[in-house]
Amino acid sequence: MEIIQNQYHTKETLYFALTRMFERASYYGFKTLIVLYMVGETLKMERSEALNIYGVFTASLVFSQILGAVLGDLVIGNRRSVILGAILQAIGTFCICIPLTTGLYLGLFLIALGCGFYTPNLISNFGKLYFNKTKLLDSGFTIFHLATNLGSFFGVLLIGYLGDKYGFNFGFILAGVLMLISLIPIVLSKERNFEKTENNRSGLNKRILIIVMAFTLVGLFWGFNDMSYIRNSDLQLQFKELSSSVFPDYFWQVGNSIFFLPISIIAIVLWNKFYSNHFFKIMLGFIFGAIAIGILLLIPEIPTEQHLMIFFISLLFFGIAEVHIAPVIYSILTKYSNPKYLAILIGLTYLPTALISFSFGLFNDKIYDNPILGLKIGIIGMAIIGIGLISFIWWNKKLPTTSA
Incomplete structure (x- = not known):
């Protein structure tokens, strides 16, 4: 760990964060209503049909973001792609x-297509703000991720x-x-030609290895988290009924964000002052x-209100x-990638996550009958990877200083 000196965030960080916050508020607010709308009095769909349509919509986002990233990097430019994506989502x-x-x-088609143009290109341009101050990448992307969660939090509620x-x-x-409001900060920000001038002394093969590891690790993290999803959802429903007089129903839709917000602020402050290995984090x-x-x-199979605190600690x-x-x-991808193809790499991050989640999902039938098994698999899997990363960091001690 080392103290960060002479590297600072700029007003563009705030502009991009505000853009993301308004876009996520729109997107997650829309998601809150869409299934209810489909089964409501206007369209009167069967719930199973509505859920199938919703499933196809969410799955299509993986491919739309790859398409939007390719077009953004190679054809129309990242900034234009962000603006086009926001307009398509609004329409x-x-x-x-x-x-x-x-x-x-x-x-739904326009929202999926717009999200594909918007998300990878916005994240790419945000990362490029830090090409010459890579030690602030973790802090910068945590600000960006905090804006994402704030947007989803207020979007769902409002x-x-x-x-x-x-x-x-x-x-x-x-x-x-x-x-449409999310476009205002992007329009106000100046279009810049991003050039990566910091020298990355890692060889090409090593950079490819690091990027592949990043893809795999993020997929495994969310995959193992999904293994605990059935038990987690069941507990959430039970606690929702037990605490109905204390917490409103919509609290449980944003409960995770309540803890993420203060944690993010602490991380931003610390990572703005101190730099440490990405893989250590x-x-x-x-x-x-x-x-x-x-x-x-x-928490027992049938919890009581006394177990609610344990759930919150989790x-x-x-x-x-x-x-x-x-x-x-995202910090790793920005630091070790070729900037010409950064949006494409960011778009591709959703693919291994989807594939790993799909592979783990093949065991959902067994986990549905025995949700505790899913918890045990998640614990063992995450613990093994954590221990493996300790070994990787020990073997590659020079990794934190591979760039100035």
Whole structure:
């Protein structure tokens, strides 16, 4: 660990973070309403049909982000892709207001396509702000990730509440307006020609190895987390019923973010002053993830209100784990990639995560009957990777100083 000197965040960091916050508020607010809208009085779909459509929509995001990243890096440029993506998403949410299945399908298509243009290109341009101050990458991307969670937090609360109180169309229109507002910081920011002038002394093969490791680790982290999802969801539903008089229903939709927000602020402050190995942070993420899942084992099959604090402690540890994983992966890609193809690499990060989650999902039938098995697999998997990363860091002590 070393003290960071003469490296500072700029106002562009704030602009990009605000853009992401408004976009995520729009997107997650829309997601809160869409299934309820499909099964509601307007379209009157069967719940199974609505969930299938929603599943196809979310799966399509993996491929749309790869397409948007390729076009952004190689054809139309990253900044133009961000603007195009935001406009497409806004039009998509407005189209859903059309009380026909045609409006629904057109809206979902435009939102998926717009998200593909928007997300990898915005993250890419944000990372490029730090090409010549790479020791601030972890702090910068944690600011960005904090904005993402703030957006989802307020989007779910605001759009979910207003859509429920005043009608779905009101919620969708608000989501579209928020998407258009997200364009304002990007338009205000100056377009810059990003050049990577810091010398990275790592060889090509080593950089490829590090990037592949980053892809694999982020996929495994979320994959093992998914192994505990069935038990976690069951506990969440039970605690929701037990504490209905204490917490409103929408609290449980954003409960994870409540702990992530203060943890992120602490991490931003620390990582703004001190630099340490990316893989050391990821190692801590897996260890805290194993602890978070392990704590769930302390809760009996049928919990009482007395076990609610244990559940919150688990959420706290998972928040610590996430802040050591999600932002740091983007830091690694930014630091070790060719800047011409950074958006493409960021778009591709969703592919191994989806593949690993799908592979682990093949065992969901067994885990559904025995959710404790999923917890044990998650604990063992995260602990093994954490220990393996300790060995990797010990073997490669010079990794933190591979760039100036």
